[in-house]
Amino acid sequence: MNAGEGQSGVLRLSRLGRAWRAGLVVALTALFCAGSLVGNDHWWPFSPWRMFATSQAATGSVWSTGIEVRTADDPNTWVPARLTPENVGVNRAEVEGRIPQIQADPARLGTLAASHARLRPGSAAWLGLRVVRHKIIVVDREPTGEVETDVLAEWSAP
Amino acid sequence: MNRLASWLFTPMPVARVAVLRLLVFAFVIIDVLFLHTSGWYHGQADPVWYEPLVMGEMLHLPPASVLLVEVLKWGCVIAAALALTGRAPRLLGWTVAVCWIWYQYVAFSYGKVDHDRADFVVALALLPTVGLAHLSDKRRSEAAGFALRAVQMAAIATYFLSAWAKLRFGGLEWVNSATMVRAVVRRGTPWAEWLLEIPFTLHWFQWVLMAAELTAPVIFLLSEKWRRRAVAAWFAFHAMTYAAITIAFWPHLVMMLAFLPLEEYANWLRARWGRTRIGRWWSERGLSSGAEPPGVSTPASRPGAGVG
Numbered sequence A: 001m002n003a004g005e006g007q008s009g010v011l012r013l014s015r016l017g018r019a020w021r022a023g024l025v026v027a028l029t030a031l032f033c034a035g036s037l038v039g040n041d042h043w044w045p046f047s048p049w050r051m052f053a054t055s056q057a058a059t060g061s062v063w064s065t066g067i068e069v070r071t072a073d074d075p076n077t078w079v080p081a082r083l084t085p086e087n088v089g090v091n092r093a094e095v096e097g098r099i100p101q102i103q104a105d106p107a108r109l110g111t112l113a114a115s116h117a118r119l120r121p122g123s124a125a126w127l128g129l130r131v132v133r134h135k136i137i138v139v140d141r142e143p144t145g146e147v148e149t150d151v152l153a154e155w156s157a158p
Numbered sequence B: 001m002n003r004l005a006s007w008l009f010t011p012m013p014v015a016r017v018a019v020l021r022l023l024v025f026a027f028v029i030i031d032v033l034f035l036h037t038s039g040w041y042h043g044q045a046d047p048v049w050y051e052p053l054v055m056g057e058m059l060h061l062p063p064a065s066v067l068l069v070e071v072l073k074w075g076c077v078i079a080a081a082l083a084l085t086g087r088a089p090r091l092l093g094w095t096v097a098v099c100w101i102w103y104q105y106v107a108f109s110y111g112k113v114d115h116d117r118a119d120f121v122v123a124l125a126l127l128p129t130v131g132l133a134h135l136s137d138k139r140r141s142e143a144a145g146f147a148l149r150a151v152q153m154a155a156i157a158t159y160f161l162s163a164w165a166k167l168r169f170g171g172l173e174w175v176n177s178a179t180m181v182r183a184v185v186r187r188g189t190p191w192a193e194w195l196l197e198i199p200f201t202l203h204w205f206q207w208v209l210m211a212a213e214l215t216a217p218v219i220f221l222l223s224e225k226w227r228r229r230a231v232a233a234w235f236a237f238h239a240m241t242y243a244a245i246t247i248a249f250w251p252h253l254v255m256m257l258a259f260l261p262l263e264e265y266a267n268w269l270r271a272r273w274g275r276t277r278i279g280r281w282w283s284e285r286g287l288s289s290g291a292e293p294p295g296v297s298t299p300a301s302r303p304g305a306g307v308g
Helices: A015-038 A092-096 A099-104 A106-119 B002-008 B014-035 B038-042 B054-059 B066-083 B089-108 B119-130 B142-170 B172-176 B179-187 B193-197 B199-214 B216-221 B224-245 B250-259 B262-275 B277-284
Strands: A002-005 A010-013 A060-071 A074-081 A126-139 A142-156
Touching: A010 A015, A010 B142, A015 B002, A015 B119, A015 B142, A060 A092, A060 A106, A060 A142, A060 B179, A074 A126, A092 A099, A099 A106, A099 A142, A106 A126, A106 A142, A126 B179, A142 B179, A142 B193, B002 B142, B014 B066, B014 B089, B014 B119, B014 B142, B014 B250, B014 B262, B038 B066, B038 B089, B066 B089, B089 B119, B119 B142, B119 B250, B142 B172, B142 B199, B142 B216, B142 B250, B172 B199, B179 B193, B179 B199, B179 B224, B193 B199, B199 B216, B216 B224, B224 B250, B262 B277
Parallel strands: none
Antiparallel strands: A002 A010, A060 A074, A060 A126, A126 A142
């Protein structure tokens, strides 16, 4: 598919070589544009490039989701735990996106405790796990220092 | 139409593709081992968290398992390490592409897509189309020009289409929203916390960012000198973003290198290396790689080799 080296010392493409490349560019452009116009995250790699694309109200609250656990070392105290792939197999955004499912079936949180036990076999077992949402109050784009915390779902080991 | 075609197929140095491939494959190894490891951890997550993407539904891809993530991770590393040799560029290049894309799919099919990693798919898919490319090949080719142009376009589309996404999902009011405040509150480093005390800085930054992203395609109209300055400005922007909220669009940064005369930098480095004591010792023993002139002895330098 190569037309070979021309007199100018430049390697030229054949007509066919040019045609399929041009067709590919048109197809990729169409897919990326369609993803940006009407697609969603499920279209990856043609999903919209929505890094920080949502509008956060200048006055309101910034939400930050986390987890708290009761461990076998201290079964009566809730302590914050890291909501990271290294600790529970999934990350914060992945849990934030499933809050309705978690609230409908809090037993799903038990799978995070099981993953933690596999990933951190030397740590104390988790006997309870709850998802908390911190609301950081912002007025005119400035955090006031006020934080409200809600418990969204809770699971205890049977 | 002819002008568009000649722009799309502008002959560019074959050696530039060789250098960019080295950087891309080296990046793949670093990426799967150190930078983007959430896919591996999904092998440890319960399948209840799996949420197939369109790609997974079409190809019937299963949820992650420990075996699958290990195969994909080490498949990426081994294929990329072999691809670094420059041999079998299509076979190895597309093997890397399949492994890396599948590994990203595993990472993204648990409810969170990282939106900065799509353009790298274009680099992995199209750089192998150039065929054999040697570091010391002095020729230019239309196939190299096309691959580099496609990588450049995908990288710049990332900026323009992310501005479009802000308008689509955030609306015109995005520029006056507290989105950057939210980012710094949630992920801010000590370097960035002072920004919260002077809220107009983050507010203005949103206007500047929107303007820069919407006008990003202008880079193709600039002179070479200003094009390099624009690339430098984008790198400075990404460095600031990393310092403020520890988010870096690593694969995209590799893509942006397609705008630079990489083969000149490589030649300069090789010349410097050749002047060092170890470099002289190395070349005296015939250990120097890639020093043969094109058109003489290397497979890549056969006229037309692997192009098409």
